[in-house]
Amino acid sequence: MAELRVPALVLAAGGGSRLGGRPKALLPYRGRPLLEHALATARAGGCAGAVAVLGAAAAEVRARVRAADDCRLVDNPDWPTGMASSLLAGLAALPPGTTAALVLLVDTPGVTPEAVRRLLAAHTGPADLAAAAYAGRRAHPVLIGAAHFPFLRATATGDAGARRLLASRPVALVDCTDAAVPDDLDTPADLPRWGIA
Structure with missing residues (x-):
């Protein structure tokens, strides 16, 4: 059987319009930008490198975020059109031999390496489609097998x-109820919960 290769695809392009225009990738979380936290989570969970898609304040993000050698930062100039453009930019930048991508949103700091590990453990081949579930509710991260990439590009x-x-x-649901929190950061009211000023 061919080796399974699953990089993280971190969507980090949002401008944080509901946060007063603060790019989410640069929000300070536990002493580092939120994007660094997401990349570290993916790495610790066992992903084979990462592609992080930037949009708002991309130049500043590149200047402030330290990324490992196996992480590729990709600019999405179309980020204001919505998440799909970032997803498509990330798919186009995945390395050869990718059997699936683990899609991780930069604004979900409660996702843990353990949740990533559980999703990776559910991956057996390119036809897989799996998502973390919390008390039976599907959420992030999501694992998308390479066989689904053409449909994704088309839709x-x-x-x-x-x-x-x-x-x-x-979609195979992988229970992560005891391992992570799927809530995202959308408004100023969400920030204190995560210790972000």
Whole structure:
């Protein structure tokens, strides 16, 4: 059987419009930018490198974020059109031999390496489609096998991202209720919970 290769695809392009225009990738979390935290989570969970898609304040993010050698930072000039453009930019930048991508949102600091490990453990081949579940509710991260990439490229638009794919195919749910928290950072009211000023 061919070796399974799953890089993280970290979506980090958002401008944080509901956060007063603070790019989420640069929010300070535990002494480092939130994007660094997401990349470290993916690495500690066992991902084979990462592709991080930047958008808002991309030049500043590149200047302030330390990324490992196996992490590729990709600019998405179309980021204001929605998450789908970032997903497509990330897919185009995945390394050869990728059997699946672990899609991780930069604004979910409660996702842990253990949740990443559990999703990777569910990967057996390029036809896989899996998502972390919390008390039975599907959330992030999501593992998308390479066999689904063509459908994703054909259907991802606006802010829907992979929604059409996930709605049209069986998705294996991987319970992460005891391992992570899927909540995202969207508004100033969310920041104190994560210790972000």
